[in-house]
Amino acid sequence: MTRIDTSPHEAGTSPSAVVPATWLPGVDVVAFGGDYNPEQWPREVWDEDIRLMIEAKVNLVTIGVFSWALLEPREGEFDFGWLDEVIERLHSAGISVDLATPTASPPAWFWSSYPEARPVTREGVRLGFGSRGMASPSSPEYAAATTRIVTALAQRYGRHPAVKLWHVHNEYGAPVSQSYDEYSVVAFREWLIERYGRIEQLNAAWGTAFWGQHYETWDEIDAPRQAASVVNPSQRLDFARFTNVALLRCYLRERDIIRRHSPGIPITTNFMATSCPSVDYWTWAPEVDIVSNDHYLAAQRTDSHVMLSMAADMTRSLAGDRPWLLMEHSTSAVNWQERNIAKRPNELARNSFAHWGRGADGILFFQWRASRSGAEKFHSAMVPHAGPDSRIFREVEALGSDLGRLRAAMGTRVVARAAILWDWNSLWALGLEWRPSIDLDFHRQVESYYCWLWNEGVTVDFAHPESDLEGYDLVIAPNLYVATELASRRVRDFVTNGGTLIAAYFAGIVGESDNILPGPVPGGLHDVLGLQVDEFLPLRKQESVGLSDGSRGLYWAEEITTTTAETVLSYADGPAAKSPAVTRNRLGDGTAWYVSTDLDALQLGAVLKGALDESGVRPSAPATPGVEIVVRERGGEAYTTYLNHSDGDFWATGGGVEVLTGEESTDGFTIPAGRARVVYRTSE
Ligand code: GAL
Numbered sequence: 001m002t003r004i005d006t007s008p009h010e011a012g013t014s015p016s017a018v019v020p021a022t023w024l025p026g027v028d029v030v031a032f033g034g035d036y037n038p039e040q041w042p043r044e045v046w047d048e049d050i051r052l053m054i055e056a057k058v059n060l061v062t063i064g065v066f067s068w069a070l071l072e073p074r075e076g077e078f079d080f081g082w083l084d085e086v087i088e089r090l091h092s093a094g095i096s097v098d099l100a101t102p103t104a105s106p107p108a109w110f111w112s113s114y115p116e117a118r119p120v121t122r123e124g125v126r127l128g129f130g131s132r133g134m135a136s137p138s139s140p141e142y143a144a145a146t147t148r149i150v151t152a153l154a155q156r157y158g159r160h161p162a163v164k165l166w167h168v169h170n171e172y173g174a175p176v177s178q179s180y181d182e183y184s185v186v187a188f189r190e191w192l193i194e195r196y197g198r199i200e201q202l203n204a205a206w207g208t209a210f211w212g213q214h215y216e217t218w219d220e221i222d223a224p225r226q227a228a229s230v231v232n233p234s235q236r237l238d239f240a241r242f243t244n245v246a247l248l249r250c251y252l253r254e255r256d257i258i259r260r261h262s263p264g265i266p267i268t269t270n271f272m273a274t275s276c277p278s279v280d281y282w283t284w285a286p287e288v289d290i291v292s293n294d295h296y297l298a299a300q301r302t303d304s305h306v307m308l309s310m311a312a313d314m315t316r317s318l319a320g321d322r323p324w325l326l327m328e329h330s331t332s333a334v335n336w337q338e339r340n341i342a343k344r345p346n347e348l349a350r351n352s353f354a355h356w357g358r359g360a361d362g363i364l365f366f367q368w369r370a371s372r373s374g375a376e377k378f379h380s381a382m383v384p385h386a387g388p389d390s391r392i393f394r395e396v397e398a399l400g401s402d403l404g405r406l407r408a409a410m411g412t413r414v415v416a417r418a419a420i421l422w423d424w425n426s427l428w429a430l431g432l433e434w435r436p437s438i439d440l441d442f443h444r445q446v447e448s449y450y451c452w453l454w455n456e457g458v459t460v461d462f463a464h465p466e467s468d469l470e471g472y473d474l475v476i477a478p479n480l481y482v483a484t485e486l487a488s489r490r491v492r493d494f495v496t497n498g499g500t501l502i503a504a505y506f507a508g509i510v511g512e513s514d515n516i517l518p519g520p521v522p523g524g525l526h527d528v529l530g531l532q533v534d535e536f537l538p539l540r541k542q543e544s545v546g547l548s549d550g551s552r553g554l555y556w557a558e559e560i561t562t563t564t565a566e567t568v569l570s571y572a573d574g575p576a577a578k579s580p581a582v583t584r585n586r587l588g589d590g591t592a593w594y595v596s597t598d599l600d601a602l603q604l605g606a607v608l609k610g611a612l613d614e615s616g617v618r619p620s621a622p623a624t625p626g627v628e629i630v631v632r633e634r635g636g637e638a639y640t641t642y643l644n645h646s647d648g649d650f651w652a653t654g655g656g657v658e659v660l661t662g663e664e665s666t667d668g669f670t671i672p673a674g675r676a677r678v679v680y681r682t683s684e
Helices: 043-056 081-092 108-113 140-157 182-196 199-206 233-261 281-287 304-319 347-357 391-404 424-430 442-456 485-496 601-607 609-615
Strands: 031-036 060-063 096-100 163-167 291-294 324-328 360-365 418-421 460-463 474-477 500-504 531-538 544-546 552-554 556-562 566-570 580-587 590-595 627-634 637-644 650-653 656-658 668-671 676-682
Touching: 031 043, 031 324, 031 391, 043 081, 043 391, 060 081, 060 163, 060 360, 081 096, 096 140, 108 140, 140 233, 182 199, 182 233, 199 233, 233 281, 233 424, 281 304, 291 304, 304 324, 304 347, 304 360, 304 442, 304 460, 304 627, 347 360, 347 391, 347 627, 347 637, 347 676, 360 391, 418 442, 424 442, 442 500, 442 601, 474 485, 474 609, 485 500, 485 580, 485 590, 500 609, 531 580, 552 556, 556 580, 590 609, 601 609, 637 650, 637 668, 668 676
Parallel strands: 031 060, 031 360, 060 096, 096 163, 291 324, 324 360, 418 460, 418 474, 474 500, 500 590
Antiparallel strands: 531 556, 544 552, 566 580, 580 590, 627 637, 637 676, 650 668, 656 676
């Protein structure tokens, strides 16, 4: 068996790590640390911070995220003294810096000098100060002020040896996204002119003949603010697209300044991969050097660990071939949910290894030390209010050591043969008013298909519907409501070339501008699916319908006429009784399945077993309830992460080296209840 070095390494101490070229320069270990806000603490605490960071093997901290007011206390007057000191202290301790631009929280002087830059809600409320959140993305005052502070920071620290990563802004899209201020209206019009060229084109795309919404001039167009009744959905969809672009422009402005002054240092901005409703990360991912993500458990849900995996898989998919980094998660409870459920012993490690196992090369937390004041004082941290003599800090220290043992796995990749199509345009459009049912829910659909595959132990990527799907054997299209011509073509080519497609209801319904596609419904997919939908049959609240195999559908049913598809299951009762419910269509060398109601993950497993078998996609390991297994690989080497979410020990068959404990075995390993383990195996 090939030997690997499983000793805990610190940055710069390892002889020859295989580090991807696009990783943090000079960092040859898994990044570990968190947001560090020393400005909230006196100097004595800074000394203890550095000592504890060294103890915990922290090697990367994010600083300055909310420091604008201290760095530029009066407009144009800078005070970098304290930040110089913090960076020097970290540098002397061998801790790298992820330096943030503080533009997610402009100072008080900005708000009082430039009230017109304040964002305006759809209902017309101009937002006040006293919280956090950026200005209107289209405000020239915000552009000027951010250019000044970012230039000053980049000039001062751009070549500092401690700075290994730039962190632009914080979570674009939250808490400010769509703004209905005057600057945004003007910028929206400019964006529309660029998109449509001629006003007649816009009238056609928006279907303005309906309800007499015709426009003669661009100046007549407003942001789709609250009106007497439902506002034109095409206009709203375009405003969502425009907002994404307006936010992206803010990021690009900062990024390009930093690039000029800080050559060779990667730049990121922290995404919220599956939970940001307003940013289309497919358009952002190519613009960052390293994809990074923030993830917080929806801890009131019993499947919150599955949702974590989903976010990690999405982040990996956004990163493509590049390494990625978990920029924020919590050591225990957050403070902003209705009931902030604390993590139980070892959960912090399981969560961290779930991200690592799905491809992350860095695990960071929000935040290093729990705040005493302000809105987040009940949020957990690496150093909790209880101090370092606490279970949480001990778990943090253990994690730091464990991650240090994974250096040899840097650059390994997770390979998936199945993909779920994720489309922000469909998510935005489905969320608008006056759809056939308020139960149409993009997230719920994606989640149930994801959970099904997670339960089967199948690793999935996410893919943009217009991307080349050739590398996959199984593609799932839940609620692909907006089907552009290209997306329909991609899906058709995928099936024709031998792939297995599973489409869920209300897919392929409208084109790019939210207009119903011509031809039998669903216009974008009927030929691929071999059927037409004669009637949507949304169900009443809490109503369900029976299927011919005894499973029950919720929320939705359809009256379907098959053309070339065969019926796999039909409706046994309810408004669609006798109509096909689940169908299967051969097309070219592949197969397209259609599921016309909402089944939970377990039912999907039974109904779609045939589809999974047909696709040839296999689980990473036999599915075992409560145990998550995922593989990172490179050539003939494999690192299998086992996460035992259950209360009983689990036996993982197969010899190898368990990296976290150094144990070697020729037949297998016990994965203790609640613990994470990583087993290295080689095919040599
Ligand atoms: C994140 C944010 C952090 C912190 C954290 C609390 O969304 O980026 O600054 O507020 O939430 O969970």
